[in-house]
Amino acid sequence: MARKRSFRGGTHPPGMKHLSETCPIERLTAPEVVRVALCQHLGAASKPCVEKGDKVRVGQEIGSQNGFISLPTHSPVAGKVIAVEEIPLPHRRLGPAVVIETSSEEGEPPFEPWSDFREHERSEIIDRIRLAGVCGMGGASFPTYVKLSPPPEKKIDTLILNGVECEPYLTADDRLMLERTAEVIRGMEILAYALGVTNCFIGIEANKPEAIARVSEAGGNVAPLRVKYPQGAEKQLIDAITGREVPVGGLPMDVGVLVQNVGTAAAAFEAVEKGSPSIRRIVTVTGLGVARPGNYDAPVGAPFRTLIEKAGGYSGDVVRLVSGGPMMGIAQYTDEVPVTKGTSGILALTAGEVRDVEESPCIGCAKCVDSCPMHLVPTHIAMYGEHSRWEDAEACGAPSCIECGTCSYVCPAGRYLVHYIRRAKDAIRALQAAKKEA
Helix, strand or coil: CCCCECCCCCECCCCCHHHCCCCCEEECCCCCEEEEECCCCCCCCCEECCCCCCEECCCCEEEECCCCCCCCEECCCEEEEEEEEEEEECCEEEEEEEEEEEEECCCCCCCCCCCCHHHCCHHHHHHHHHHCCCECCCCCCCEHHHHCCCCCCCCCCEEEEECCCCCCCCCHHHHHHHHCHHHHHHHHHHHHHHHCCCEEEEEEECCCHHHHHHHHHCCCCEEEECCCECCCCHHHHHHHHHCCCCCCCCCHHHHCEEEEEHHHHHHHHHHHHHCCCCCEEEEEEECCCECCCEEEEEECCCEHHHHHHHCCCECCCEEEEEECCCCCCEEECCCCCECCCCCCEEEEEEHHHCCCCCCCCCCCCCHHHHHCCCCCCHHHHHHHHHCCCHHHHHHCCHHHCCCCCHHHHHCCCCCCHHHHHHHHHHHHHHHHHHHHHC
């Protein structure tokens, strides 16, 4: 096997992947009612194009694209619209959603399947991916068609598929690569064709040896990586695989690279070769707070509660419910929030899994500095953020922080470093917006 690559900095929290990594993907039947969020992607929410009382088909567009950084939204079921309303969402307090009473999950795909994507122009492939509502399925949920449409001056020569899944507990991408290998590889070929590149890598960490072997046997150019968090972050993954460093304030396209999650590649395959929009995703339901952790192929709009019930229900004293992984995930106040395209995991954590520490003064150990994957000085930025010194925080590089949580995790004083840095970033963005309006 080739030398395992990595990046400078980072940490290695306990994986806890053993809870679900051997659990095959199980298909979850749609519940009686689905609540399909219209803001499942980064950017402007879709505009509802159905009303209460309308009947919808599987895959029908129920929310239209609302700007360049936006996507259409589709129904995962056939049924009747019973409301278009604001509901609690996993990534924000409230957001618009189409509520549908399910009558069936059967139906023909809304788009014509293209068995040989090379018979179509690159622009047609990109437009199909747009119409199908495909977005990044690794967490950020950025519209995929936008990433496939870089400005002419940005010459992309390398495509990286992200199969790292460096967050503890999560195993959805691992199972996807094991069970639907051909779909991932075919999706990678579709994305590469759309970009006009031939240089492709699939980054997989060494704690997924079966996935490395399976993808390699299927013809994937695997870049084996050391196990380290946050290796799945775009800039760190690019550094580890290509040695290229994305400039401060820059994007991967600035160094000729585009990164897509393996789940996004599979969604592109579904959209192009099967004609199916993005209406389902694989979700890891895990933690010591569920009876039977596993990986589930769930329709968007299904409440977290339904997936937890599929996993045997709550077990033990659950003190925290998290959407995503434990490092960058968002704690939830209800299990009625719906699955979205960006829902990678649902964690039901017990008291023994949650580290609630009392904050104390910084002891100047510099562990946060040594661990920061962006080579920042988190303790200084956090201090400025805590005391509302926004210009100083910006000068120290606050906008470059990727909010991975590494600094907070390694801090022996329990400093709420990410909280203060995020506060500074929000204030800096507000000040920049005010300057533009002035």
